[in-house]
Amino acid sequence: MEKLSNFCSEIKAVIGENETLSVADARNVVKSINDFLYTNYPGIGNTLELGEYREYFSDFHKFWETHHKEILDCKIDDEKCELVADALHAIYVKSNGDAFTELYDTCGLKKQEICRVRFLTANQDFRGSLNFSNLANKYISDSSIFDEKYIYEDPEGFVHDIGISSLSQNDKRISYAKTIAGFLLDKGTTPYGLINIYNRDISLLREAIIGCDGAGYGNKKTDMFLRDMVVLGVWENISGFDKIDVASDLNTIKVALRTGIIKTEIPLVSSFLDIFCYQYSYIDAMNALAWRRVWEIWKRKYPSECVESPCLIDYFVYKVIGKQFCKDNLYLFECETKEHTFYWHSHQNKTCQVCREKGLGRKTASRIGRVMPCSCKEGYKAFLASEYVRSLPEDKKISECPFKDICGENRNLQPPKSISILGQTGWTSAYTKKNEGGGGLMA
Ligand SMILES: [Zn+2]
Ligand SMILES: [Zn+2]
DSSP, rough: OHHHHHHHHHHHHHTTSSOOOHHHHHHHHHHHEEEEEEEOOOOOEEEETTTTEEOOOOOHHHHHHHHHHHHHHEOHHHHHHHHHHHHHHHHHHTTTTTGGGGOOOOOOOOOHHHHHHHHHHGGOOOOOOHHHOOOOOOHHGGGGOHHHHHHHOOOOHHHHHHHHHHHHHHHHHHHHHHHHHHHHHHSSOOOTTTHHTTTTBBBHHHHHHSSTSSSSSHHHHHHHHHHHHHHHHHHHHHBGGGOOOOOHHHHHHHHHHHTTTTSSSSSOOTTTTTTHHHHHHHHHHHHHHHHHHHHHHHHOOOSSSSSSSSGGGGGIIIIIHHHHHSOOOEEEEETTTSSOEEEEETOOOOOOOHHHHHTOOOOBBBEEEEEOGGGGGGGGHHHHSSSHHSSGGGGGGGSSTHHHHHHHGGGGGGOOOOOOSSSSSSSSSOOOOOTOOSSSSOO
């Protein structure tokens, strides 16, 4: 606490007994805040991050590294976890489990082929940008593209052939392709055969893939790959699947915060304060633990009506709740007559739907606001229009959010953002020294 205490004393000394600050004092305060948060000095010291010692960004950085956990004090709320578990169970029963399995079109590829295409490309899937059917069709047109020997020899050619060389971070993609091909060559097996090397234990294979440095397979992409192989039935009779966590990301964190399964003592801080992303990593880890807790309760209460692993909660919570339900996508319109307003699911609407309903002809309407559908009586309009609900058979449709009675006042909480450590717009390009001025990011 010393660093922050010193900083506070500094500010206190400036204001002294005065009620308001003079311009000269205010100037000193601004300088102090900037120095404390965003400047460093010779001898400030280093911290080990991403495999290298890196200079502390500022005194606040030092404070934040040591104290972010006790300041935020993120806790898992078991009661909320049980409510969420019950809600997920109800969805499971109503959908016969379908709500938790997203099966994508595998274009008739055999198990071995699905595994090969996915294993060699899942590490390239930044932000879910790759479409499996596209890749499958490239495999069908020339399967040698996905041969690990060729990839190892010419990783750039592979990146080009699968059509991602125009996407961002090309150098990184090429090195990921080469490293993962090298991993396979080392093991002397096919992607499909990998599971046998690890006694058909998914969690052991997971450790091995994550342990392959520089292949682009972090927790999230590894879990996504393994989950797909199990859900698509590529690998059967395996163990350790229940050790795989929910793929932590903004949407699952958002839903965790809003349902209250995780709670922090203060609202999450802005990414501008989260130097080197300690808050993000902490919340990310707590999020995975909380969804695991939800799963444990669900499994204990309804053992025969439960998904096989916490990672299978992901599809519904991320794609359905996070991306389609839990956002302000219900729009408020006002009629050109200014006599009435109404809610509508599409922001592109131009018609007064009230006048139309009453047979008063086609009047125009303009958009004057937007709300979360779960906070509004007419929320069903947005839910029924969502991609997920439209895909359900008539008797299975839902017209409200399954978590609507759980969220309460947490409904507007926002997930954390993070500024990366490396890269052109990362923390390590934002350094400056005290009294040199400048520093920060140009984005
Ligand atoms: Zn009208
Ligand atoms: Zn809600």
